[in-house]
Structure formats: structure tokens, C-alpha cells
Amino acid sequence: MNRHSTAAAPGPIYLDNQATTATDPRVVEAMLPFFTEKFGNPHSTGHAFGWQASDAVEAARQKIANLIGADAREIIFTSGATESNNLAIKGLARFNRSRGDHLITTRIEHKCVLECFQRLQREGFRVTYLDVDDAGRIDLSQLSEAIGAGTLMVSVIGAHNEVGVVQQLADIGALCRDCGVHFHSDCAQAAGKIELDVNSLKIDLLSISGHKMYGPMGIGALYIRRRPRVRLQAMMDGGGQERGYRSGTLPTPLCVGLGEAAELARLEMADEARRLTGLREQLLASLRKNLPNLQVNGSMDHRLPGNLNLMFAGISGDDLVTGLKGLAISTGSACTSATVEPSYVLRAMGLSDRDASASVRIGLGRFTTYEEIEKAGELIIGEVLKLQASGGQSSSASAA
Numbered sequence: 001m002n003r004h005s006t007a008a009a010p011g012p013i014y015l016d017n018q019a020t021t022a023t024d025p026r027v028v029e030a031m032l033p034f035f036t037e038k039f040g041n042p043h044s045t046g047h048a049f050g051w052q053a054s055d056a057v058e059a060a061r062q063k064i065a066n067l068i069g070a071d072a073r074e075i076i077f078t079s080g081a082t083e084s085n086n087l088a089i090k091g092l093a094r095f096n097r098s099r100g101d102h103l104i105t106t107r108i109e110h111k112c113v114l115e116c117f118q119r120l121q122r123e124g125f126r127v128t129y130l131d132v133d134d135a136g137r138i139d140l141s142q143l144s145e146a147i148g149a150g151t152l153m154v155s156v157i158g159a160h161n162e163v164g165v166v167q168q169l170a171d172i173g174a175l176c177r178d179c180g181v182h183f184h185s186d187c188a189q190a191a192g193k194i195e196l197d198v199n200s201l202k203i204d205l206l207s208i209s210g211h212k213m214y215g216p217m218g219i220g221a222l223y224i225r226r227r228p229r230v231r232l233q234a235m236m237d238g239g240g241q242e243r244g245y246r247s248g249t250l251p252t253p254l255c256v257g258l259g260e261a262a263e264l265a266r267l268e269m270a271d272e273a274r275r276l277t278g279l280r281e282q283l284l285a286s287l288r289k290n291l292p293n294l295q296v297n298g299s300m301d302h303r304l305p306g307n308l309n310l311m312f313a314g315i316s317g318d319d320l321v322t323g324l325k326g327l328a329i330s331t332g333s334a335c336t337s338a339t340v341e342p343s344y345v346l347r348a349m350g351l352s353d354r355d356a357s358a359s360v361r362i363g364l365g366r367f368t369t370y371e372e373i374e375k376a377g378e379l380i381i382g383e384v385l386k387l388q389a390s391g392g393q394s395s396s397a398s399a400a
């Protein structure tokens, strides 16, 4: 039921859905009228053009709220998860500075989260970085010990962009609530892929990205809890839109697109998760049969349905990625893959530099077909065997 063709021209098979996802054609269709016929400024309160745009924005806001069990008044639009994370983390810390100076996060967060905490450290905050085990998950007792009198916030990534590992969000939320500490989760990868309910998980702030869930690029959202009320310092000055948290004219077509993407994800999530898990198991089984030494990085029990992160001993992941002309996969997060250093995430999970450099990320998505998975398996097996036969590690791995 999820078979909708993308506009993409025939070319390499796309298995990098943690980097970005194609915008669902149904999302594009919903957006189009808001570029041309229904182009009003949603903040124009004096005429029908404005009301029409504003109604569409509010309908979209409701759909995003429905995806995570929130109230529409708790959703604000941003430009993406980077902005949502910045606003949540820096906004909460700075607003509450008089109440405490301690913050907690993990070693495996996305760069945009880690950089926020590093900036706050330069402003005088103390930050605890939690370790993860070899499955990629945090230790709840370490978290519990880290929380102290001056702790303001715990920020833990919901589902990981490299290893797809899903954290114990309900346990973390319960612990934070008991201790009176705010809980933020970067759910750029989790939203729309796994069930998230901000009330049962006791999440106070939750970041969403449009382009990770078949919506457009350049739009995201931040959930901000109303009860008990969470308050943030805004980052931008201006017209005071989005309850003062995010000034600037809302991009109606993008808001509509994110709303439609959220609605589709909510309706199709369970079926799609089953389908992707099946395809992933098929790929993994065929790789294992032909490459018995491969290792899966991160928990297989607590993982996004479409994600694999695999280590092929003795080769360079970069060489594999560049050698696979017919397949788009990556060695890690797109935002940091310009650097040749082995992934800090895999190293935090206990992999040696050499094994981290021999790892690749594979992300299946809504438009991935059975035939593509069969072909991808053949391509990977052929290339890995070729690299292993030629002595494996070359350029980037020897530099690491």
C-alpha cells in the first residue's frame, strides 16, 4: 500500500534514508496550491488570503500534534531539527539559568546537539556526557547518578541517525519527571517511524525534521510542553510569531507539507515498519550468507525498522561507499561525512578506529522495493569481496 513512485530518474538505488528522504508525491501535491493560488501571508489577519493560509497552517499544526499525542498549541514550526534542537537546549538552559547550571546529554548525539552543549559549557554551564554500551544505549543508573540538585535538563536522542538505535525513552522520561528535570529528545529520526507519545513518554521538548519523514527540507517543529509548563528563551527577535518563540513569517507550503507528512506517517507507520523490517532482514540474511564475518553495529532489538550499520572487517567503509556506483549508502552522518575521522558514535560504542572505519550505514525507506534490496545485496557482496581480495584498507582507513 505504500508503493508510490518517486519522481527520481533511474539511477543508483537509494539506501541513505537516514540522510534524507524523498518528499512523498502526496505531500508535494498538498503543498502546491499554497505557492500559487493560496499564497496569502498566514499572519495577515485582515483578509481572506491570510485566513486561508492561516487555516492551512493550523490544520498542519494539528496533524503534527496528532503524530506525537500533543496539543496543537504545543507545536511550533522551525526550519528543521537543527533549529529545534538549538531552541530547545540553549533556550531552556538560558531561560532557567537562575535555577541551575547542570545539563546532561549523551556522547552519541547529533553534532547540532553536541555543539549546543559545547556552547553552553563556554557560557559556564556544566555538562555531563553519558556513555553508551556496545548496543548503543545509555545506562539508566548512570543517568540517575548524574542528576543532581542543579540539573536543569536531560537531552537524549530518540533514534540514532547512524546506528538507528532507539533509547529507553519511557524510562528516561519517568526518571526525569520524578527528579523534576526537563527531558528533551531529538526525534529527527524517530518521528514518523516509531510510535511516540509525549505524555506516556513524559517528554517535555521534542524535535522533528520534515526531510527525514518524507516531508520537505527546510521545515521542522519543536514540541514544547504546556503542562507542566516549559519555558524557553527565544533565539530570534522579530514579529513574535509562534507564541514569541520563533519570529518570522511562516512558510505556508512547507508547514502544509510537514503536516501532510505527519498525517501519512501516522496512518501508515505500523504497516510500513513491518514492511521495512522484512526487507531489512532479507538484506541482512543474504549479506550474512555470503560475508560471514560481517558485524552489525548497535542493538537489533531496539532499532529503527529500516536501518542497518554494518562492519566488514578488513576493508575501508569509504572505499566501499565510493566503489558502489549503483548504490547510495554512506559511512555515517551526512553532516559529518566530509571528515575522514572514524565515527565518534561507533567509537563511543566501543569499536576500534579500524572497525569504525570499516563500517557503513544503510537506510531503507518508504520507496525501497524488494527488487532494489535483492540488487543492493548483490552489489554489496561483490564489492566487499573485491576489496577484501585486494587487501582491504586503503586511502581513508590508513589515514585514520
Ligand SMILES: Cc1ncc(COP(=O)(O)O)c(C=O)c1O
Pocket (backbone or CB within 6 Å): 018, 019, 079, 080, 081, 082, 083, 110, 112, 157, 159, 160, 161, 186, 188, 189, 208, 209, 210, 211, 220, 333, 334, 335
Ligand atoms: C538525529 C538528527 N538530529 C538532527 C538533525 C538535523 O536535522 P535538520 O537537517 O532538519 O536540521 C539530523 C539530520 O541529519 C539528525 O539525523
